[in-house]
Amino acid sequence: MNFQRVAALVLRYTFLYTRSLPRVFEIFFWPVMELLVWGMLTQYLESGPYKLPGFIRFLLGAMIFWDILYRAQQGTTIAFLEDIWARNLMNIFVAPVRVSEFILATYCVGFVKILVTVAVLGVLASVFYEFNLLAMGWPLIPLFANLLVMGWAVAMVTTAMIMRWGQASEALAWGIPFLIQPFCAAFYPLDSMPAWIQPIALAIPATHVFEGMRAVLAGHGLSWSRVLWAAGLNALYLIAAGLFFRFMYGRAREKGLLAKLGTQ
Amino acid sequence: MVRAMAEAIVQVEHLRKEFNGTVAVADVSFQVRRGEIVGLLGANGAGKTTTIQVLLGLTTPTSGLVKIFGMDFERHRIAILQRSNFCSAYTALPGNLKVWENLLVFAKLYQVKDHRRKTDELLELLEITPLRKHITGHLSSGESTRVNLCKALLNDPELLLLDEPTASLDPNIADKVRKLLRRVQRERGITMIYTSHNMRDVEEVCDRVLFLNKGRVVAEGTPRQIIDQFQQQSLEDVFIQVARSGDLLAEEGK
Ligand SMILES: Nc1ncnc2c1ncn2[C@@H]1O[C@H](COP(=O)(O)OP(=O)(O)O)[C@@H](O)[C@H]1O
Numbered sequence: 001m002n003f004q005r006v007a008a009l010v011l012r013y014t015f016l017y018t019r020s021l022p023r024v025f026e027i028f029f030w031p032v033m034e035l036l037v038w039g040m041l042t043q044y045l046e047s048g049p050y051k052l053p054g055f056i057r058f059l060l061g062a063m064i065f066w067d068i069l070y071r072a073q074q075g076t077t078i079a080f081l082e083d084i085w086a087r088n089l090m091n092i093f094v095a096p097v098r099v100s101e102f103i104l105a106t107y108c109v110g111f112v113k114i115l116v117t118v119a120v121l122g123v124l125a126s127v128f129y130e131f132n133l134l135a136m137g138w139p140l141i142p143l144f145a146n147l148l149v150m151g152w153a154v155a156m157v158t159t160a161m162i163m164r165w166g167q168a169s170e171a172l173a174w175g176i177p178f179l180i181q182p183f184c185a186a187f188y189p190l191d192s193m194p195a196w197i198q199p200i201a202l203a204i205p206a207t208h209v210f211e212g213m214r215a216v217l218a219g220h221g222l223s224w225s226r227v228l229w230a231a232g233l234n235a236l237y238l239i240a241a242g243l244f245f246r247f248m249y250g251r252a253r254e255k256g257l258l259a260k261l262g263t264q
Numbered sequence: 265m266v267r268a269m270a271e272a273i274v275q276v277e278h279l280r281k282e283f284n285g286t287v288a289v290a291d292v293s294f295q296v297r298r299g300e301i302v303g304l305l306g307a308n309g310a311g312k313t314t315t316i317q318v319l320l321g322l323t324t325p326t327s328g329l330v331k332i333f334g335m336d337f338e339r340h341r342i343a344i345l346q347r348s349n350f351c352s353a354y355t356a357l358p359g360n361l362k363v364w365e366n367l368l369v370f371a372k373l374y375q376v377k378d379h380r381r382k383t384d385e386l387l388e389l390l391e392i393t394p395l396r397k398h399i400t401g402h403l404s405s406g407e408s409t410r411v412n413l414c415k416a417l418l419n420d421p422e423l424l425l426l427d428e429p430t431a432s433l434d435p436n437i438a439d440k441v442r443k444l445l446r447r448v449q450r451e452r453g454i455t456m457i458y459t460s461h462n463m464r465d466v467e468e469v470c471d472r473v474l475f476l477n478k479g480r481v482v483a484e485g486t487p488r489q490i491i492d493q494f495q496q497q498s499l500e501d502v503f504i505q506v507a508r509s510g511d512l513l514a515e516e517g518k
Pocket residue numbers: 255256257260283286287288289306307308309310311312313314315
């Protein structure tokens with residue numbers, strides 16, 4: 001691993017973003033729109049005819065947490081797609097850059113984008129809905145970290161699929177997180193889910209994060225077993241995703257796809 | 265010290281590459297010695313690009329031996345790529361970055377020492393200093409070819425692979441690029457492999473030509489030797505003869 005090369009790739013994304021208003025706009029646009037919808041819905045549920053208590057906290061918390069997972073995956077995958085769109089991928093692959101350095105650079109870019117997104121969402125949620133994310137305190141750190149790592153593992157899989165099946169599979173990059181969403185107990189507790197889905201849910205790191213988040217918001221404190229489960233599963237999936245990526249990279253080289261990706 | 269023969273920079277023996285049953289390269293062997301410019305000439309689909317991609321490690325060979333600087337790609341990828349570079353009409357540098365930004369990123373990727381001086385020197389050599397602050401995506405194809413070449417020379421490559429660098433250029437700019445490549449080769453002694461289906465390219469730039477047809481080397485030598493071997497007037501006539509005889513062989517095989 002050569003960090004100067006990683007820094008060079010990150011520098012390139014920095015140029016890309018400072019030079020492109022739509023890209024910067026995109027970092028804010030969707031999260032803010034989602035926050036508005038969810039925020040207004042929860043306000044209605046709390047104060048309207050239903051008077052459901054504590055809704056804002058749970059739903060907005062879930063929404064922001066979900067966004068971290070989603071953006072971790074998106075940011076990374078888009079960073080890879082940027083090179084395909086720019087017909088630049090071949091220049092990168094013929095430069096003395098290790099695949100791991102390239103992936104790390106896309107992770108760095110994804111990470112910075114998430115920090116920005118979360119900061120914006122945090123501020124807006126507290127201004128408009130009096131939801132203070134930071135009130136959760138230090139448990140935020142292990143919970144966020146686990147979402148981030150899971151997002152990266154998923155991103156490694158979607159990136160590998162795009163590498164193997166080309167731009168036609170770009171839709172996967174956007175769709176795969178939503179394949180996970182219903183099963184990861186993001187917006188409802190685990191025990192409210194049908195019994196047959198619960199084992200599936202428990203195998204997803206994010207489920208443990210969302211459960212942990214709800215416990216913290218309800219004032220029960222952070223459960224370390226949740227964090228450890230999430231971390232353990234994440235380690236497993238990250239390794240599996242890495243192996244999957246390596247396999248697909250090998251297939252792509254066999255089939256001469258690395259050159260095709262960037263030039264068609 | 266006098267060396268009887270310059271060292272082999274590229275060594276290819278019985279290279280074969282199939283894609284799902286399509287034979288892109290059937291059986292190709294050649295060597296390129298330090299300082300040579302070798303042209304891979306051949307019709308569309310002859311296997312030129314595939315050969316280049318194998319030499320860049322982008323594609324793995326089905327069989328055969330490929331050594332670059334005496335090293336194997338699977339074990340020394342980074343070391344090989346650090347000493348080579350690539351330029352093609354079919355790749356681009358990110359379009360919304362300025363020229364200097366793109367060059368800076370690649371200078372850092374190749375860990376070029378004193379990259380500011382190096383970049384200035386190359387921009388000067390390629391006569392594109394005024395383009396430094398231009399948006400890369402707004403350049404004409406002649407300009408972007410030269411910017412691509414600038415990127416390809418940043419790391420002082422010992423081996424430069426060029427896949428149809430003059431495709432999409434008008435004859436005037438193509439001529440300039442050819443002269444430039446010759447000059448770069450003279451001044452820096454860079455070894456080059458150059459693919460083209462343009463006779464002018466090959467006659468003017470290359471010391472030696474490998475004539476590819478359907479994934480095989482059908483002739484090898486200086487442009488003059490090849491013309492004589494086929495008893496033709498020009499390389500263009502040879503090209504046509506080879507292309508059509510290939511068709512004839514295929515017809516007979518049926
Ligand atoms: N990635 C690939 N997958 C399948 N077939 C390919 C691939 N790349 C090249 N080919 C085929 O291999 C043959 C040689 O192609 P190529 O090396 O690009 O030729 P050239 O550069 O001489 O025009 C062609 O028939 C082409 O269709």
